[in-house]
Amino acid sequence: MAHREAPQYRKLYEQLRHLIEDGTYNSGDLLPSENELCAVHNLTRPTVRNALDMLVNEGFIVRKQGKGSIVKGKPKGIGILSFSGTTSAVGQENLTTQIIVKPHIRGWDNAFSYEITEKQKSVGCIYLERLRLINQVPILYEITMIPNLNLPRFTSRNLENKSIFDVLRKHYQIDVKGGEQKIHAIKADEMIQEYFGVPETHPMLRLDRKMETNRDGFCFFSQIFCNTEAYSITGRF
């Protein structure tokens, strides 16, 4: 079962999305018209529209008849994935990631507070722990568990400054379609006190998340600890 090449509309979607995310197109800009995109990429309008539809669904653009495709800039965000500082906005340049436990394959002790299927249990789990810092200050500690199902070379990929979501989407055509999360406020335990440098009484956020994808039955899990003193977790719904 060879890796099937990504369809054209998906390639175009990735390209356009990338151009929006890296700032080539800014909020308010118009994308090239559908006919231009057809000509440049040698595709037909339905195919191009398919790619644009994806961008619309994810909130990257809005389309106006007679006008064009207008870049909105920020996607709706899937659950919680962006930070906003209480004082100033946080750019990508201030955000760094440290891999604390390198991705490796192990069994499933548990999936936090979620149930997993026998099938998932049988294939083992790709496990990693990462610490995220903003301006060298630890803000977020994330434990991720992914079923080891047909993800060639995953453990050797560099996840240092990339989102798991992006890696899954770009290299494996896995889109996170939704999910479920449980949120608790907790006191810092020893591990947390060490990583974040906070006292025992410090209130922390803990999120248990289950991510569902377009691949049938494929979901993965993460547990996130967050210090919301200086930065809050924000999300759109």
Added chain:
Amino acid sequence: MAHREAPQYRKLYEQLRHLIEDGTYNSGDLLPSENELCAVHNLTRPTVRNALDMLVNEGFIVRKQGKGSIVKGKPKGIGILSFSGTTSAVGQENLTTQIIVKPHIRGWDNAFSYEITEKQKSVGCIYLERLRLINQVPILYEITMIPNLNLPRFTSRNLENKSIFDVLRKHYQIDVKGGEQKIHAIKADEMIQEYFGVPETHPMLRLDRKMETNRDGFCFFSQIFCNTEAYSITGRF
């Protein structure tokens, strides 16, 4: 400018959505195949697929190549709206609401951490505070602020055990389409300590939420304090 008739794909979408919502198709059922829908409604496949695409985007169905369109049943929830106990599920019967500050009109001191427009500021704000208990235990304290814009008799409505969402939808045709939230873990301040009966070091959850609606420019705000010791906040995304 007469009302333009709804396009075919939209009519089909409404029809199928209705059939799912009223239980004609249940979770797990297969919808008629694309070709069947073409024949029955006298449309072509791209048109039918357009309608099905909408259902996929809103989470009503999933499609599997070679299989069909499988009904999922329920759409994605809007942000955080349900509780699940760590031990057992919580039914409506165990949930009570106390109005701490009755709805009244006042000025906007602030909208928590959100900006408000001059227009909103000028019309004043409907303000209320409610405490929610599960089995007589205080779990959630909610402060709500709504712009006083064309909402006749709102302050005299009974909000004791109804969701504000429901009241706005049923009596004023206002649907919450989405919104934004910021989440913090905090220590209990004096007010919190009193209402929840917890010590000062107790970690609490604070959510600042901005709700956006189908009414152009109309949004409202709430701040929620939650004790997640026994019950966690859960949400789908």
Added chain:
DNA sequence: ACCAGCAACTTGTATATATAAGTTGTATTA
């Protein structure tokens, strides 16, 4: 100078068609 109207763009909707690829049940074969 103004403005009505048209031309040339844009996206929206819809049809017709073709091929690829996954699923399932049945018939055939070892």
Added chain:
DNA sequence: TAATACAACTTATATATACAAGTTGCTGGT
């Protein structure tokens, strides 16, 4: 009997085409 092969379904992807309808700017007439 059990495994294999195939036929008949399903959705996935892509092309080619046509016309409708909204937006914008130019152009010619008043």
